[in-house]
Amino acid sequence: MIPALEIKKLYKSFRTGFFLRKRLVLRNLSLQIQQGEVFGFLGPNGAGKTTTIRIINGLSFPDQGEVFIFGKEHTNVGVKARVGFLPEEPYFYHYLTGWEFLDFYSQLFGYSRRYRHKRIGFLLELVGLQDHADLQLRKYSRGMLQRIGLAQTLINDPQLVILDEPMSSLDPIGRRMVRDIIIDLGNRGKTVFFSSHILSDVEMICHRVAIIIGGRIISVGKIGELVKEKIEFHEIVLAGIPPDKLDSEFEVISQETDRTLIKVEGEEGIRRALSFIKIHKGRVISVNPQKRSLEDIFIDEIRKEGERN
Amino acid sequence: MKVYSIALNTFREAIRDRILYLLLLFALLMIVSSRIVSLLTVGEETKIIIDIGLSAISLFGVLIAVLIGIGSVSKEIEKRTIYNILSKPIHRYQFLLGKYGGLLLTILIMNLVMSLGLLLTLYFESGRFELYLLLAVGLFFCELFIITAFAIFFSTFTTPILSSIFTLAMYVMGHLSWNLLALKERIASFWGKGLCLLLYYLLPNLENFNIKNEVVHQLTVGWKPILLALGYGVSYSVVILLLAALIFQRKDFI
Numbered sequence: 001m002i003p004a005l006e007i008k009k010l011y012k013s014f015r016t017g018f019f020l021r022k023r024l025v026l027r028n029l030s031l032q033i034q035q036g037e038v039f040g041f042l043g044p045n046g047a048g049k050t051t052t053i054r055i056i057n058g059l060s061f062p063d064q065g066e067v068f069i070f071g072k073e074h075t076n077v078g079v080k081a082r083v084g085f086l087p088e089e090p091y092f093y094h095y096l097t098g099w100e101f102l103d104f105y106s107q108l109f110g111y112s113r114r115y116r117h118k119r120i121g122f123l124l125e126l127v128g129l130q131d132h133a134d135l136q137l138r139k140y141s142r143g144m145l146q147r148i149g150l151a152q153t154l155i156n157d158p159q160l161v162i163l164d165e166p167m168s169s170l171d172p173i174g175r176r177m178v179r180d181i182i183i184d185l186g187n188r189g190k191t192v193f194f195s196s197h198i199l200s201d202v203e204m205i206c207h208r209v210a211i212i213i214g215g216r217i218i219s220v221g222k223i224g225e226l227v228k229e230k231i232e233f234h235e236i237v238l239a240g241i242p243p244d245k246l247d248s249e250f251e252v253i254s255q256e257t258d259r260t261l262i263k264v265e266g267e268e269g270i271r272r273a274l275s276f277i278k279i280h281k282g283r284v285i286s287v288n289p290q291k292r293s294l295e296d297i298f299i300d301e302i303r304k305e306g307e308r309n
Numbered sequence: 310m311k312v313y314s315i316a317l318n319t320f321r322e323a324i325r326d327r328i329l330y331l332l333l334l335f336a337l338l339m340i341v342s343s344r345i346v347s348l349l350t351v352g353e354e355t356k357i358i359i360d361i362g363l364s365a366i367s368l369f370g371v372l373i374a375v376l377i378g379i380g381s382v383s384k385e386i387e388k389r390t391i392y393n394i395l396s397k398p399i400h401r402y403q404f405l406l407g408k409y410g411g412l413l414l415t416i417l418i419m420n421l422v423m424s425l426g427l428l429l430t431l432y433f434e435s436g437r438f439e440l441y442l443l444l445a446v447g448l449f450f451c452e453l454f455i456i457t458a459f460a461i462f463f464s465t466f467t468t469p470i471l472s473s474i475f476t477l478a479m480y481v482m483g484h485l486s487w488n489l490l491a492l493k494e495r496i497a498s499f500w501g502k503g504l505c506l507l508l509y510y511l512l513p514n515l516e517n518f519n520i521k522n523e524v525v526h527q528l529t530v531g532w533k534p535i536l537l538a539l540g541y542g543v544s545y546s547v548v549i550l551l552l553a554a555l556i557f558q559r560k561d562f563i
Contacts, residue, residue, distance in 0.1 A: 014563060051563070054392070054562060054563070057392070057395075057396040058395070058396070059392055059395055059396065059562040060561050060562055060563050061559075061561055077398045077399065077400060078398065080396065080397060080398040081398040083396070085393065085396040087389065087392045087393055087396075089389070091388045091389040091390050091392075091393075092390060092393070093318070093322065093390060095321070095322055095325040095326070096318075096321070100321075104314060104318050105393075105394075105397060107310070107311070107314035108311050108314060108315075108394070108397040108398065108399055109397070109398060110310055110311065149393075152393070
């Protein structure tokens with residue numbers, strides 16, 4: 001099967017500063033995303049995620065390298081009709097109403113009036129903005145803008161959806177909505193490529209992820225493999241046991257009214273803590289694995305990179 | 310269809326912009342108040358009103374073209390709305406063409422409103438609709454083909470403020486460029502003559518579109534200069550737009 005998106009040996013540099021010094025932002029970046037995959041593109045700020053996405057969309061031109069979408073040159077206008085794109089921050093025409101905004105974009109695909117109206121109604125409902133269709137975008141909140149942005153991304157029922165930081169400015173409800181939409185797209189066999197710097201955004205929904213740091217792909221694979229064995233310790237919240245009893249046995253992190261938070265390491269630690277609680281007739285409120293966050297991985301990688309140089 | 314949608318959206322943006330109404334208000338104020346100035350003369354009231362009115366239409370036409378024109382492309386780049394639209398299945402030149410069309414439509418309608426203001430002011434003065442002055446307004450509109458093309462051209466590679474300064478500079482130079490021909494006659498050096506001629510042909514000659522004096526003094530204007538001016542306006546704008554499209558095609562949005 002032809003890959004939905006194929007990036008081959010991309011190099012990109014910018015000239016910055018007064019002396020226009022060349023700064024390499026993408027180094028030999030190659031990726032292949034299969035059709036039907038939900039693919040997370042992870043990296044800290046300034047790693048080159050947005051630059052890569054702009055090159056894919058034909059907004060920026062690489063120094064070297066090629067991009068193919070469904071096997072065709074990415075600048076091909078016909079191919080663009082099969083792609084949906086949500087830019088990093090939602091900058092939209094503030095003088096248009098939500099409805100006019102979606103209608104404008106759908107006109108660029110040359111749809112008939114009847115189809116447009118049907119599609120716009122459906123999308124507004126999908127992102128929960130049906131009651132704000134006649135409001136000008138200048139009156140939308142950031143979260144609403146992100147949502148209407150997502151609606152315009154899906155206007156052409158794209159086979160490849162490219163989202164740049166789709167959850168960055170959303171509240172928990174908005175995040176969940178975006179997550180559900182991405183999952184639904186994946187279930188319907190669409191290919192989704194999205195960037196993020198937050199691990200929890202991607203870990204539940206991506207088939208594969210790539211980690212990009214300093215313009216290089218550090219690793220590509222299933223999220224579990226990349227972030228495996230990163231559980232460092234567990235935090236257990238318990239009640240009904242006075243902290244002075246616990247103090248001698250465990251590391252107590254904090255204590256509030258009758259609840260205590262302790263830190264244990266490894267499976268053995270959990271087992272020991274749970275039996276201790278059982279013996280002393282305490283109650284377990286929660287057991288939370290404390291994973292190493294993506295940020296820690298980023299910092300590790302950046303440190304390694306520094307050592308390499 | 311795509312160009313038409315972009316043009317319509319540009320028009321919609323312009324007419325929802327307050328600055329347009331502010332400019333229109335000032336233009337209409339200037340036209341109406343020309344009646345007061347005309348009281349200072351004896352027997353020449355209509356001439357004064359036409360003179361001031363046409364000047365107002367010309368001046369505010371240019372201001373609208375520059376202020377709205379620069380905004381419509383530069384602002385898209387600066388506010389990054391362009392990222393979204395260019396990722397849709399359109400060519401970059403279609404975007405520019407749509408912008409140009411939408412701007413001309415806006416300017417045309419503004420020109421018509423201002424002309425109506427002038428015609429009504431004159432009607433209250435002389436009791437007649439002096440329709441022949443629409444010819445002058447029509448040529449002003451032709452002039453704005455070029456000014457708007459320049460506004461778009463400069464927007465494709467520089468900041469909004471610089472674009473407006475450059476475009477206004479083109480307007481001023483365009484009205485003075487005919488002097489280069491007179492200058493050429495007075496320069497002895499071959500290279501000097503050559504430079505004058507080169508500049509004269511490179512810069513637009515906007516005086517081609519000025520038949521205000523003829524209209525004020527009710528002189529007959531032949532069809533030939535009008536058609537020539539029209540052809541000049543169209544072909545000059547096409548060249549500028551082509552250059553703009555060439556630059557825009559390779560523009561790296563980073």
